[in-house]
Amino acid sequence: MSLTFTTVIGLEIHVQLNTRTKLFCGCSTDYIGATPNTNICPLCTGQPGTLPVLNERVVELGVRAGLALGCTINRVTRFDRKNYFYPDLPKAYQISEFYVPLAEKGEVTVTGDDGKPYKVGITRLHLEEDAGKLVHGASDGRIVGSTQSFVDYNRSSVPLAEIVSEPDITSPRMAKEYVATLRQMVRYLGVSDGDMEKGSMRVDANISLKVSDGRWGNRVEVKNMNSLRALERALEFEIRRQGAILSDGGEIHQETRNWDDSAGETSSSRSKEESNDYRYFTEPDLPPLVLSDSYIEDIERDLPELPWEKKARYERDFDLPQDDISVLTEQKDLAEYFEACVKAGASPARASNWIRTEVLRVLNERGGHISEFSLSPAALVELLRMVEGKKLSTTAAKEVFDAMVSREISLKEAIDACGVTAGNLSGDGLASLVQSVLEANGDVVEVIRSCDDKKDKKRKFLQGQVMKEARGQADPREVAKILDIELPR
Numbered sequence: 001m002s003l004t005f006t007t008v009i010g011l012e013i014h015v016q017l018n019t020r021t022k023l024f025c026g027c028s029t030d031y032i033g034a035t036p037n038t039n040i041c042p043l044c045t046g047q048p049g050t051l052p053v054l055n056e057r058v059v060e061l062g063v064r065a066g067l068a069l070g071c072t073i074n075r076v077t078r079f080d081r082k083n084y085f086y087p088d089l090p091k092a093y094q095i096s097e098f099y100v101p102l103a104e105k106g107e108v109t110v111t112g113d114d115g116k117p118y119k120v121g122i123t124r125l126h127l128e129e130d131a132g133k134l135v136h137g138a139s140d141g142r143i144v145g146s147t148q149s150f151v152d153y154n155r156s157s158v159p160l161a162e163i164v165s166e167p168d169i170t171s172p173r174m175a176k177e178y179v180a181t182l183r184q185m186v187r188y189l190g191v192s193d194g195d196m197e198k199g200s201m202r203v204d205a206n207i208s209l210k211v212s213d214g215r216w217g218n219r220v221e222v223k224n225m226n227s228l229r230a231l232e233r234a235l236e237f238e239i240r241r242q243g244a245i246l247s248d249g250g251e252i253h254q255e256t257r258n259w260d261d262s263a264g265e266t267s268s269s270r271s272k273e274e275s276n277d278y279r280y281f282t283e284p285d286l287p288p289l290v291l292s293d294s295y296i297e298d299i300e301r302d303l304p305e306l307p308w309e310k311k312a313r314y315e316r317d318f319d320l321p322q323d324d325i326s327v328l329t330e331q332k333d334l335a336e337y338f339e340a341c342v343k344a345g346a347s348p349a350r351a352s353n354w355i356r357t358e359v360l361r362v363l364n365e366r367g368g369h370i371s372e373f374s375l376s377p378a379a380l381v382e383l384l385r386m387v388e389g390k391k392l393s394t395t396a397a398k399e400v401f402d403a404m405v406s407r408e409i410s411l412k413e414a415i416d417a418c419g420v421t422a423g424n425l426s427g428d429g430l431a432s433l434v435q436s437v438l439e440a441n442g443d444v445v446e447v448i449r450s451c452d453d454k455k456d457k458k459r460k461f462l463q464g465q466v467m468k469e470a471r472g473q474a475d476p477r478e479v480a481k482i483l484d485i486e487l488p489r
């Protein structure tokens with residue numbers, strides 16, 4: 001009988017918290033693109049005689065994330081020292097919360113492998129400082145082949161929240177969805193930008209396999225996955241690798257392995273340490289962190305609607321396909337744009353359709369973000385109204401939309417500029433077009449009003465002007481009728 005395997009995955013996610021200054025000093029956290037070793041001070045480079053001062057904002061962001069994860073917030077916590085030497089860690093210890101984390105025992109709901117909602121437990125969320133960064137001299141930046149290495153302490157002591165899951169995840173797909181859900185959550189909360197490529201969200205995976213004959217493979221930690229896709233591929237690779245070894249009756253080494261995205265494989269980096277190797281002890285230079293109930297309640301009251309709550313509300317309130325709901329709620333700002341359109345009177349289906357096809361197309365083309373989008377929800381709705389009222393065809397409306405966005409002009413200006421009108425221009429739209437033609441031809445109107453219009457020549461001229469402005473899309477009889485009302489015979 002062939003063996004089958006059950007996959008057991010737990011994830012540790014480091015999220016860089018969105019603060020201006022570092023965890024224990026006033027140095028800037030803005031290290032991306034900064035000249036190496038410019039955002040540093042004696043404290044974050046581990047000089048003797050310096051004392052850490054806790055950045056209060058970090059605690060607030062940590063509590064926000066902990067509450068959103070449904071965790072219990074510990075009222076009294078302490079920071080601890082994790083002792084080890086590495087050139088990017090000048091103190092030779094990292095300040096972290098080992099014994100009592102800021103938050104623990106939460107959960108996140110994802111889609112289970114059977115398609116039903118599935119809860120992944122959150123073991124803990126704790127605060128800690130980041131290390132500096134080693135830069136190696138080889139042309140590809142890797143240590144292999146380098147004759148020299150440099151150290152940049154700009155990232156040293158930047159605040160992180162580490163979010164540790166229970167080993168509840170059972171497939172690479174679920175791991176990916178779990179990380180995507182957390183990333184969306186920290187962005188909604190404004191806690192972090194959650195950018196995996198820039199390293200402001202870093203995922204380490206612990207994966208082991210249970211064999212159908214009762215054996216367990218040892219746990220392997222996989223690092224260096226810089227995207228959701230890389231995470232999924234790395235885990236798929238490990239399932240194949242570990243499965244092959246276990247099938248042959250072999251044993252899995254407990255170790256840390258690095259994912260190489262271009263090679264599509266993991267390789268051994270070092271044997272895995274146990275936590276007692278780090279000789280943790282309480283940080284003597286920081287007092288206990290004591291949080292009052294009212295402090296936590298204030299933060300809880302201030303939490304925004306969370307992504308999964310927003311999705312549930314959209315399902316209740318708007319008759320939209322699931323796919324639309326996922327796209328619209330992906331970013332909080334996009335969801336707010338959509339809701340502002342609906343509030344301004346657009347039908348949810350039409351607003352969603354236009355945002356998904358047109359608004360997101362333009363944003364993708366320009367690499368912009370919805371918060372910088374030049375067209376306000378009100379202006380978009382004005383355009384959608386013309387489509388709904390059949391005053392503009394969808395094709396013409398898309399052209400007008402492009403003009404409104406690219407030239408930052410009003411609906412009326414865009415309609416003029418595009419030279420489009422109005423499949424079936426009628427009603428108020430036509431009446432206002434007639435009005436503008438009358439205003440532009442005051443002398444002709446005078447002639448008609450003074451009854452000097454022989455054989456209705458001038459009236460026909462005005463009608464022709466209106467038809468021209470309407471690019472032939474108005475009904476001539478309706479134009480004549482409006483002219484007769486405006487200029488009674």
Ligand SMILES: [Zn+2]
Nearest residue numbers: 025027041044
């Ligand atoms: Zn500093």
